[in-house]
Amino acid sequence: MTFSPELEARFEKFLAKYPPDRKRSAMIPMLIYAQDEVGSITDELIEEVAKRVGVTPLQVNEVVGFYSMLHKKGMGKYHVQVCTNISCLLVGGAELYDQACHKLGIGHKEVRPDGRISLEEVECIGACSWAPAVQVNYDFYHDVTPEQLDKLLDGLMAGKTPEQIDEVRKVN
């Protein structure tokens, strides 16, 4: 399996972080960064990572099943994550999630037919004091109003990148 030179360089850096006989520590960081490039955790990727960290594919597979950010099914290019945990719930997070479901016509961990946008109801993402919060991929949106969510989703559905949607800005 081949990866981009950037990802290969990153893998090399990851493997150098841990003691030489502890390469297995690099497994989860490798999986999550590889998923960003490959699109999902494929069987081929599992075998490749297993080979590189010196474990069996089964040992990688059991790890993949544990972590909520690792997906065997490909998510959209823009993965919209709406938090509905307690702090967000109190200020409208659940309603935002419902709104996103209706607008996008998909549910939890589903992808729109064009493969561009997917949705997930997520647990606490660490933005409780600036709730309700949404993440698109790794970018945070704080104090999200229903109007802002509409604009964000409309923009994404119209083919824009998040950066091209002027009305709604990521905070990080």
Added chain:
Amino acid sequence: MLYNQPNPLEIRILSRRFELPNSQSIETYLATDGYKAFEKALGMSQEEIINEVKASGLRGRGGAGFPTGMKWGFVPRQSPKPKYIMVNADESEPGTCKDRLLIEYDPHQLIEGILIAGLAVGAQQGYVYIRGEYRYLIEIMDRAIDEAYARGYLGDNVLGRGLKFNLATHSGAGAYECGEESALLESFEGKRGNPRIRPPFPAVAGAYQCPTVLNNVETFCSVPPIILQGGAYFAGLGTAKNGGTRLFCLSGHINKPGVYELPMGFNLMRMINEIGGGMRGGKKLKAVIPGGSSCPLLKADECDLAMDFDTLQAAGSMLGSGGVVVMDEETCMVKAALRIMRFYAHESCGWCIPCREGTTWLRKLLQRFHDGMGQRSDIVLIGDLSKNMLGRTFCPLGDAAALPTISIVEKFRDEFEAHLDGKPCPYEHASRLVTA
């Protein structure tokens, strides 16, 4: 730009650089006493460093509140094994969003705290385990680490003193359970994040079964001010046995939610009214989660208390991770209990049966109740099931799920009764209005 306006009542020790331009950079850090505590610590013995931390009254900011100096003292310094410093930046306790800011605005303060811990126990390697969702913080931390290497604060010959200390970030991939120290270590080793049975504790057998100092981000960030200004100074900021300040994360139905640095022992009602700007829309206070969703809830009339570990424990709750979640009179407590339990059922790692089965059944029972199909006997069953989880699991997740639930059933039983006999949730209409 800070995410919320600071409050004049704050005592800004850990957050004092947050508003400086380029606060992430090593130049800003060095221009504001940065790495001076580390240089001072280089002239101290291991005993002196640990004693200073003990004198500060610093207690773990991740939630358990264990005295940090004592924890460091448990590391067997004569051990022939390598020793590790492990930073828990897997912040995921609902209601908590402070470690994000500490890394985002002042990553070098964290590095300096790690370096001092390394000196104190004789460790030469540290890792910062950052939750996968905080990707941008991994990038900030990596840049800060590179800067520290370039300036000689990290590497094989730190500041030319012949000391070795290397530091790296480590990405998680989405698992609340990995915020629990032993599960974090399993995850760090490339495994499922199941907890380990203890003892041995990480101080003796942590990363790769080697002695490991494992603390929360905020705990490490408290160390440079303690070393620079003295343990007594830090202790004096707080209350007896509860030294220093901490970053409280205010959220929920208040006018000015935000993260604020306040002395330990700050009164909770004052926190809501004077820091948080009072209740939103002039509504009445109903309940507060004082330290993240694992803590028993306080009723409005129980909130006039000092926010320190011991006072909260005496009040039957916990100070936890500093996540203060404020709920007004229109909050449905059954719905709150359900949402909290949905979280724990999702995050239970499945290792211990009482937690795995208990959280799932409690989620189902609470869902049924909120849907108006609950029976009177279910109220007792919810309490009993929760109590049967207490103390019967390897890690505290079982307790974390049970404790808030028990408190809600006991303190807000009338709300459960209001959902009986097929009645719709009495708060549904009100909660819609709040978000409209």
